[in-house]
Amino acid sequence: MNKIILCLCFCFLMSMGETCLAQSDIELRYERKSDNTVDFNYSKNVYGTYYLLIKFDDLTNAMQTSYGTHVSGHTGRFFTLKPKNPSSGIGFSYTYIYQRGRVNPRIKDDMVYMLPFKPNTKVKVQKAEYMGLTFGKGSPDNFNAFVFKVEKEETVVAARKGLVVEVEDKYKADTTQAYSFVRSANRVLIEHKDGTLAEYSGFKSGTINVKEGETVNPMDPIGIAGRFDSNKNCRLTLMVYYLKTKKLFDSKKEENKYNQYGYVNPIFCYKGGRSLLLPNNYYSSDCNDELITQEFSRREKKKYVSKL
Template identity: 35%
Template sequence: MKWLLIICFTLVCCLSFAQQDKVKITAERNDDNTVTFFYEKNDPGSYVIYLYFNTLVNASSSDITQTVKGTKGTLFTLRPIDPKKGIGYGYGYRYLRGVRKAKVDKSFVYLLPYKNEASALVKPLNNISEKFFNKERDNNWAAYQFIFQKEDTICAIRKGKVVDVIDKFDNYKEGLSYSTDTNFVLVEHKDGSFAKYSVLRKGRMMVKKGDMVYPQTPIGVSGSYQANTHEMRLLLYYLSNAEFKRSNNKKTGKQEASRYTYINPLFYDKGETHSLLPNTTYTSSFLPEIIEKEMSKRERKRMYKK
């Protein structure tokens, strides 16, 4: 008997973190009547995949929620109840960038996002929903604007992998203070958290997708929204709700955004560790042990050979 394969795709677009065609799932029938599901992704970094069956004959399976990190691999295999017959199935899936049940270290100490001994004025950023749509402030919202006296190099604050780079926008437009069309570098950290460095100068990126960066690794150059200004905006967050239900397969972008929790990071500041105070100028400094904290022995040797 031939079974009709029906594949339903339901893709999530969330804060530009998950986009169409980042992840693809395929299924393959085997000679023993089992069916193996595979994933492929053309984007580095971690994704949570949610797969559900809307039709399933001669097999039993609950919905699948799984974190994937490699470029391709096996998700799972369906086994027939009656091994002499094939399996009939139809499925859909969704995905989000991040790690399911990420164990984020909120006590981690970061370096300031610019070169040693450089300075910047720090200002807190409003959530755009609060500022422009009169919504209540998100309790976990935290984001920073770093303002420089002149164009300056932006550096990584922690070791991680570059999982996304956008380098195509001329940010400056008269009267503009915010735009979703901005150049940025997105870095995923070991604990599943992300750092997004945005408002970077077009054509001045120093990293690409898949690169490994370390504290003080140059990643780009400060950009601007206004004439004669130089800035960079920093946002740290992680996926805190990666659970799906059939009833929420059509969540709105706003509802999906609530799946992420923002981090108010601790920074190293001339021998002290603390959160950044608003409207305060900070000069970057570091200790070798902070830079080396997440490095392997091989990475340390490579660093000191330079």
């Protein structure tokens, strides 16, 4: 979720130098320059794209009260604060906030996803319910997620090419009891080229075989779908979503906190066709070279074809 960092050091005509904040996933540093501008640089110790937003308070000798942009590299220039009067320094205090994702990315309607299992795996598809409803809370306007049920442990594969940005593999299922839901599950988060995010959750403990920072291609193995309770069926949940607001400081308001993200209902390829998935239907996974390489570069396609 989003994280807010407060900088409480109110700065006027300080000597030139660099200041940073306490350790966090994204840190901002500022440096006063000889021309009285202030450079803000970021360092990021997590993978993937984030929207980073800064808001100034107690601002003197400058006009810009806020600034936001996407950051994806591990380090880089965020922006430069310029003085109204170049002969005087700038005074400010500031707060910054960041959230994973690219705001309102351009999503191709004809993008085709693979079912997240090896070819010829039979799956039953169900729609997942937003967990907040279980606790009497609100839910996003267009929440969409799929639960894929399989009869035994099966290898989970990437449904689309992307960058692995988060891996969580620390939960062991209690298979002695029956549960209607579980709060936590082993998961892999993958960022796609267009800025959408795919969360795969429900892996058997210790079976995730990808690492943060790796690129995966369609049909690359990610882990094993496991049981989460005494039910014999194994299941995997897949959710594709994107960040849809730049107003991160408004996210704690009741009317906004459930709708920071939008959700995608993808077209899937399966044996016998391509379409939106219908709940409570059975499908068999399938793939072909055209779909596997649909987001490959020319060089990647050439390398792939050479191995066929």
